[in-house]
Amino acid sequence: MHELEGPEPMYRQIADIIAAQIEDGTYRPNSRLPSEAEVCTRFDVSRRTAREAYAILIERDLVVTSQGKGTYVKRREA
Amino acid sequence: MHELEGPEPMYRQIADIIAAQIEDGTYRPNSRLPSEAEVCTRFDVSRRTAREAYAILIERDLVVTSQGKGTYVKRREA
């Protein structure tokens, strides 16, 4: 699906792609993002790398994760 | 199965311990913190866990890391 290669580490590239998709409305507020396992297969990376990508989005305050539920797009305020 | 178990995950415990040591002056501003390898042996954890601990301190803006150099106590501003 996606061809990922470049100077940036994969987890950052993935984070940027998903962040852009949140921005452009592909993933709407409160909607569930792909599971870590889905990210693994979609971008052909390990679970570790998928988690690193989501960790960045969490740090950016773009998403929240909930054990057993999934990762969700956070609502934008201000 | 692991030892040294508590209410908090190990990486957070380690982060809290080191953060406290930064607070009390054990580790002074601009000084180098123990390398990841040292954290591994000192707390008997894997490198991944050691890195998770430092990741927390980075997120808290308490330390900075530099490839090939090490992890340093950040200088307090404000």
Place this chain on the structure above:
DNA sequence: GGAAATTTGTTCGTATGTATA
């Protein structure tokens, strides 16, 4: 100058626990 050692950076794999559906 250069090789070796040190240290962080990235990435993979595996196992087990906990929470939710």
Place this chain on the structure above:
DNA sequence: TTATACATACGAACAAATTTC
């Protein structure tokens, strides 16, 4: 209960930047 999904933690390997000898 079973399946799904995230949380924690172990290990391994190589790359890249820096330091040391």
